[in-house]
Amino acid sequence: MGFIKEFKEFAMRGNVMDMAVGIIIGTAFGKIVSSMVGDMIMPIVGAVSGGKTFDEYTLTIADAQIKWGKFVQTVVDFLIVALVIFIMIKLMNSATSKMRGPKEEAKPATPEDILLLREIRDNLKK
Numbered sequence: 001m002g003f004i005k006e007f008k009e010f011a012m013r014g015n016v017m018d019m020a021v022g023i024i025i026g027t028a029f030g031k032i033v034s035s036m037v038g039d040m041i042m043p044i045v046g047a048v049s050g051g052k053t054f055d056e057y058t059l060t061i062a063d064a065q066i067k068w069g070k071f072v073q074t075v076v077d078f079l080i081v082a083l084v085i086f087i088m089i090k091l092m093n094s095a096t097s098k099m100r101g102p103k104e105e106a107k108p109a110t111p112e113d114i115l116l117l118r119e120i121r122d123n124l125k126k
Helices: 002-011 014-048 068-100 112-125
Strands: 059-061 065-066
Touching: 014 068
Parallel strands: none
Antiparallel strands: 059 065
16 A cells, blocks of 8 residues: 555645646647647748648658658747747746845955955054
8 A cells, every 4th residue: 555655645746736737738738839830820821832731742752752841830830839938938937036026136245455455444543
């Protein structure tokens, strides 16, 4: 029973649950972006390029068919997902920093020559 208890504690730990939620949301978000690229952006690109969709762009070498159009569409999907995640992280970081309030800036260290001059001044005053 020790193994089952350890597994239950592991599975119910906050980080694991957060990760699971992130994966589920990420998967759904990936589907949304793929639909946007495949159903909205690529048809526009296809209309500009003469009516062909990117799925139709292939290169045939001997018996092999290289579907470079699908690859381009996948790259566009990735770039859009990466851009949106980047923007979301920047927004979250700025919102978090505003919630924390202004940062106290550390005062720069006083140069050694100034410290030495202050010591000499204090000794002369005595």
